[in-house]
Amino acid sequence: MHGLSNPRFRGIFPVVPTTFHEDGTLDLASQKRCLDFMIDSGVDGLCLLANFSEQFLLADEEREILTRLALEHVAGRVPVIVTTTHTSTAVCAARSRRAQDMGAAMVMVMPPYHGATFRFGEAQVQAFYQGVSDAIDIPIMVQDAPAAGTPLSPAFLARMAKEVEQVSYFKMETAGAANKLRDLIALGGEAIEGPWDGEEAITLLADLEAGATGAMTGGGFADGIRPIIEAHRAGDKDEAFARYQRWLPLINHENRQAGFLAAKTLMKEGGVIACEAPRAPWPAMRPETRRELIDIARRLDPLVLRWGR
Numbered sequence: 001m002h003g004l005s006n007p008r009f010r011g012i013f014p015v016v017p018t019t020f021h022e023d024g025t026l027d028l029a030s031q032k033r034c035l036d037f038m039i040d041s042g043v044d045g046l047c048l049l050a051n052f053s054e055q056f057l058l059a060d061e062e063r064e065i066l067t068r069l070a071l072e073h074v075a076g077r078v079p080v081i082v083t084t085t086h087t088s089t090a091v092c093a094a095r096s097r098r099a100q101d102m103g104a105a106m107v108m109v110m111p112p113y114h115g116a117t118f119r120f121g122e123a124q125v126q127a128f129y130q131g132v133s134d135a136i137d138i139p140i141m142v143q144d145a146p147a148a149g150t151p152l153s154p155a156f157l158a159r160m161a162k163e164v165e166q167v168s169y170f171k172m173e174t175a176g177a178a179n180k181l182r183d184l185i186a187l188g189g190e191a192i193e194g195p196w197d198g199e200e201a202i203t204l205l206a207d208l209e210a211g212a213t214g215a216m217t218g219g220g221f222a223d224g225i226r227p228i229i230e231a232h233r234a235g236d237k238d239e240a241f242a243r244y245q246r247w248l249p250l251i252n253h254e255n256r257q258a259g260f261l262a263a264k265t266l267m268k269e270g271g272v273i274a275c276e277a278p279r280a281p282w283p284a285m286r287p288e289t290r291r292e293l294i295d296i297a298r299r300l301d302p303l304v305l306r307w308g309r
Contacts, residue, residue, distance in 0.1 A: 001190075003189075003190030003193050004189065004190050004193060005190065007193045007194050009139075009169070011044030011214055011215075011229060012214070012215050012217060012226045014046065014047065014217045014220075015219055016035065016219055017260065018049075018054050018279075019031045019274075020279055021275055024277075024279045027273070027274060028069055033273060033308070034273055037272045037308070039078055042226045043078055045081065045105065049063055049066065049084075050083045051147060051260070052260040054260065054282070057279040067098075080104055082099035082106075084099055085108070085109050087113065090131070092112075092128070096140075100136045100137065107139075108140075108141040109141070109142065110143045111148050112124070112128050113148045113150055122156050125150065126156075133164045133167060137166075139166055139194070140169065141194065141196070142167060143173070144171060144173060145173040146173060146174060154180055154187055157170060157188070158184055158191065158192065161188045162188065162191045169214075170184060172184075172195070172198055172212075177203050177207055178209065178210035179210065181207055182211065185211045195211055195214075197215040200251060200254050202252065202255040204251075205232075205240065205244045208240070220297075221250060221297070221300070223303045227243050228240050228247070249296050250296050250297055257292070260278075261284075261285045262293055264276040267304055270304045270306060270309065271309050
């Protein structure tokens with residue numbers, strides 16, 4: 001029986017960036033190289049079409065293309081989570097079913113919302129997740145992210161974990177994530193199969209201390225972050241602390257300065273992908289921010305700067 005003490009998935013599952021040509025069209029050759037690099041960097045799994053994948057800039061047809069390409073190219077080397085968020089229960093359920101049919105190991109879903117003001121209460125949110133759960137046979141990860149603007153209390157999340165069959169993983173990106181994870185685990189127990197850290201590992205050590213068993217980070221340097229998780233899991237907190245202190249400047253620069261462009265910039269610099277540009281209207285990274293990112297990374301010598309050279 002799967003649960004908190006026996007999870008199906010744990011470790012580091014970074015977000016896969018979406019690669020474009022300079023004209024904004026999908027660069028599928030670079031996308032495959034990106035996937036290969038990320039697997040070589042030591043991930044335990046991958047996540048597609050998250051916010052750090054620029055999912056909000058993709059057409060539905062492109063989502064299908066990217067999901068199929070990634071799952072076929074990964075070919076079972078690591079488990080893959082597919083983000084299927086949509087405001088509509090029916091659309092999210094259909095997306096989730098297609099992802100499952102293509103080979104996804106899990107789907108990640110934000111609570112339903114739209115724009116700055118369209119929100120739903122707990123009864124509607126639970127019914128939404130129930131509708132998605134009824135359509136699939138794989139786990140659902142609830143993405144508790146500020147972008148949704150929907151309050152999700154630990155008590156409500158624990159109740160869904162107990163009452164909605166596939167709701168069993170939780171990615172915490174909100175303020176005070178560590179204490180929210182503690183409360184969630186205390187209230188949900190074994191029903192909380194996967195309490196996970198989010199937000200590019202900026203709160204990783206605190207979240208691991210709180211009981212997080214997984215982390216969804218940026219995609220550029222899993223080789224630096226995975227040893228932190230492994231040291232902590234082995235009970236070597238001094239080693240985990242030392243490794244976290246070493247990589248924290250890069251984690252911080254990604255989370256606070258460069259954002260979702262950090263992974264693609266590092267991959268372009270290291271010859272993994274051909275183009276680091278976002279899709280319009282998102283602005284390119286400022287040259288100063290890019291220079292600082294590469295300077296910090298070079299001091300750490302991550303695989304991303306060597307993989308394609």
